[in-house]
Amino acid sequence: MMFETELLIFIFISVALIVIAMIRSNNILIITLLSSTFSLFTMVLYLVLDAPDVAMTESSISILAIIFAIYAIKAIYPVTYIFHDPFKPILFILSLVLAAILIYAAQDLPEFGAPKFNQYYLRNSESDTGVISVVAAVLASYRGYDTMLETLVILVGGLSILLISDGQAKVSYDKQDKLVALMSRFMLPIILLFALYIQSHGEISPGGGFQAGSIIAAIFIGLAMACEEYVLISKNKLKVLAVTGVGLYFLVGLTGLIAGVEFLNYNIFFGQAIGIMLVEYVVGMAVASTMILIYLGISDVASKSL
Amino acid sequence: MALASQDLMKKIFGLGLFQSSVLWFFIGLGKVAGAVPPILSSQAVSYSNPLPHVLMLTAIVVGIATLSLGFALVIRIQNAAQLCINS
Amino acid sequence: MSDIISYFLIFSGLVMVVTAVIGCNNLPDYFCKMHAAALGDAVGCPLILFGIALRSEHGLKIALLAVILLIVNPVASYILNRIALHSLPFEETSLSLSSTIPNHVLSVHSCASELKLKAASQNTLSSARIEDQRKDQDDV
Numbered sequence: 001m002m003f004e005t006e007l008l009i010f011i012f013i014s015v016a017l018i019v020i021a022m023i024r025s026n027n028i029l030i031i032t033l034l035s036s037t038f039s040l041f042t043m044v045l046y047l048v049l050d051a052p053d054v055a056m057t058e059s060s061i062s063i064l065a066i067i068f069a070i071y072a073i074k075a076i077y078p079v080t081y082i083f084h085d086p087f088k089p090i091l092f093i094l095s096l097v098l099a100a101i102l103i104y105a106a107q108d109l110p111e112f113g114a115p116k117f118n119q120y121y122l123r124n125s126e127s128d129t130g131v132i133s134v135v136a137a138v139l140a141s142y143r144g145y146d147t148m149l150e151t152l153v154i155l156v157g158g159l160s161i162l163l164i165s166d167g168q169a170k171v172s173y174d175k176q177d178k179l180v181a182l183m184s185r186f187m188l189p190i191i192l193l194f195a196l197y198i199q200s201h202g203e204i205s206p207g208g209g210f211q212a213g214s215i216i217a218a219i220f221i222g223l224a225m226a227c228e229e230y231v232l233i234s235k236n237k238l239k240v241l242a243v244t245g246v247g248l249y250f251l252v253g254l255t256g257l258i259a260g261v262e263f264l265n266y267n268i269f270f271g272q273a274i275g276i277m278l279v280e281y282v283v284g285m286a287v288a289s290t291m292i293l294i295y296l297g298i299s300d301v302a303s304k305s306l
Numbered sequence: 307m308a309l310a311s312q313d314l315m316k317k318i319f320g321l322g323l324f325q326s327s328v329l330w331f332f333i334g335l336g337k338v339a340g341a342v343p344p345i346l347s348s349q350a351v352s353y354s355n356p357l358p359h360v361l362m363l364t365a366i367v368v369g370i371a372t373l374s375l376g377f378a379l380v381i382r383i384q385n386a387a388q389l390c391i392n393s
Numbered sequence: 394m395s396d397i398i399s400y401f402l403i404f405s406g407l408v409m410v411v412t413a414v415i416g417c418n419n420l421p422d423y424f425c426k427m428h429a430a431a432l433g434d435a436v437g438c439p440l441i442l443f444g445i446a447l448r449s450e451h452g453l454k455i456a457l458l459a460v461i462l463l464i465v466n467p468v469a470s471y472i473l474n475r476i477a478l479h480s481l482p483f484e485e486t487s488l489s490l491s492s493t494i495p496n497h498v499l500s501v502h503s504c505a506s507e508l509k510l511k512a513a514s515q516n517t518l519s520s521a522r523i524e525d526q527r528k529d530q531d532d533v
Contacts, residue, residue: 019323028315035319042326050343050354051333057366065322065370069315072377076315076384083313109335122344122353132346134356135363143360150364157371164378177475183468190461205345210367287367294374301381 004048011045028073029081036066052206053135056198060214064291067221068298075302129272131203139208140276140283147279148249151286155246158290159239161297165304176227184219184226191219195284202280203273209280213287220288221295242293245286252278314380318373325369332358399447406440409433423477427470434466 015038022034039062046055073081125137139147195215202208252275336355344356413433417426442459446452 022319022323028313031316031319035322038323038326042330045330046333049333049337050341051336051359051362052343054329054333054359054362054366057363061366061370065373068374068377069319072381073315075381078388083316085312085316121356122346126346134344134346134353135359138356138360139363146361147364150368153368154371157368157375161375161378164375164382177472180468180472183465187461187465206343210363214367290371294371298374298378298381301378 007048008045011041011048015041015045024087026085027082028077032066032069032073035069036062039066053208053211056206056211057214060211060218063218064214064221064295067225068294071298071302129276131273131276133203133205133207135206136202136208136276136280137272140279141272144253144279147283148246148253151249151283152246154290155242155286158242158293158297161294161301162239165297165301180226184223188219188223191215195219199281199284200277203276209283210287213284214291216284216288217291217295220292224295224299239289239293241289242286245282245289248282249279249286252282314383318376318380321376322369322373325365329362329365333362395447399444402440402444402447406437406442406444409437409440413437423481424474427474427477431467431470434470435463438466439463 018034018038018041022031022038025031025034039058042062043055043059046052046058077083121134121138121142125134125142126132129137129141131137195212198207198215199209199212202212336358338352338354341352341354342350344353344359346353410433413429413431416429416432420426420429439459439462442455442462446455446459449455
């Protein structure tokens with residue numbers, strides 16, 4: 001890439017300015033705005049640092065986080081968005097000390113850009129698994145346990161939000177604006193097709209289950225925010241979908257046990273490439289339904305508190 | 307400093323900021339100068355380290371799950387505080 | 394040939410975006426700023442994207458992205474404008490700025506009846522705005 005060093009310097013300086021403004025700010029709306037700008041710059045940074053998978057995930061998921069934050073802000077701040085936050089100099093000095101310690105410790109790290117890591121994954125992933133995206137291979141095959149249990153963690157987070165909201169999770173479908181609803185309905189098939197494209201190309205290009213799941217969740221959340229009853233996904237079906245996602249992951253792992261070798265070794269039954277594809281689809285389904293469940297839960301908790 | 311703020315929402319935003327900076331650190335460690343992303347192709351010579359990408363991918367999604375749980379908890383805390391103030 | 398066209402498209406897109414940013418900074422009021430910001434949104438970005446699409450091997454995908462941008466971003470501006478119309482107090486909208494134009498300038502372009510109509514509409518608009526706000530507060 002051509003202007004890499006200059007681009008990195010530009011990103012670091014602007015992110016430093018954004019973070020200083022966020023910390024010193026008094027107004028929660030400005031903090032939200034700066035947080036979304038921060039995630040935009042983070043995404044560009046990941047692209048510059050050769051991590052396109054992580055960049056896609058970061059962009060689609062930080063948008064969901066901002067949406068949840070706005071619902072929480074609407075519920076918490078009754079009259080004004082400005083809060084009282086006194087400046088404590090002792091904390092500033094402590095954070096400077098911590099930064100100095102970290103910078104001193106970072107002198108021992110290897111030089112930026114030096115290829116000093118284990119090349120096993122890069123060398124053997126094509127012959128072991130048959131996919132050319134090494135990230136997808138490592139995610140679903142070499143580190144399959146990791147992904148399975150982290151999907152379980154996401155599911156548990158979503159279900160506990162439903163617990164906080166007493167399990168009701170309704171969306172109110174009044175006060176609809178016709179133009180917004182029309183455009184959301186128009187974008188639905190386009191974005192679903194795009195999500196399917198990203199999901200199925202996870203093995204040969206940046207993509208995969210997490211990105212596609214969050215994009216599907218984003219368009220359904222957009223439809224719900226436009227108060228559009230056209231596509232109505234009930235909360236019970238979503239719960240079933242989310243739990244099925246994680247359950248199917250366990251089942252795919254169990255096929256290894258059935259065939260006589262260890263858990264999550266689906267080489268015997270399907271072959272690694274098909275196993276990775278199955279696992280990615282399952283993860284996408286689980287992530288999408290969990291994100292929509294989290295949205296329903298947070299909008300319900302927020303509306304009940306007004 | 308944002309983490310020690312008196313205001314709950316700012317604390318959660320500060321937590322998200324902190325998580326993002328940790329991810330920056332790890333992905334920055336895995337970069338190789340003059341290399342391409344870790345998707346095997348016939349033209350490239352050297353690739354970036356794929357392992358941090360994988361670990362940070364799941365870390366981002368788990369981060370949003372815990373942050374949204376934090377938002378729901380803050381809403382309930384505020385409800386309870388409002389009830390205490392009113393009565 | 395397509396090189397020259399792409400240079401021209403990218404350059405004009407950049408000019409549009411810079412105009413949008415300068416306008417957003419300098420204009421006095423929310424609706425005027427939105428006017429400038431939507432310029433960069435609906436003209437500048439698609440022009441730059443079309444210019445890039447001509448030079449890259451994934452040209453059709455980038456052109457499709459530009460079309461989607463053209464279709465969806467004005468909806469976002471519309472949502473913001475609608476909310477601002479109902480929630481901003483009357484003194485902060487550009488409708489109140491026209492009250493600062495002196496009468497003899499207005500009378501050049503319009504006759505006295507239009508002046509009276511303008512004064513009457515400003516009064517009704519402000520009362521309608523107050524009624525709107527009261528209604529919204531009742532709803533909420």
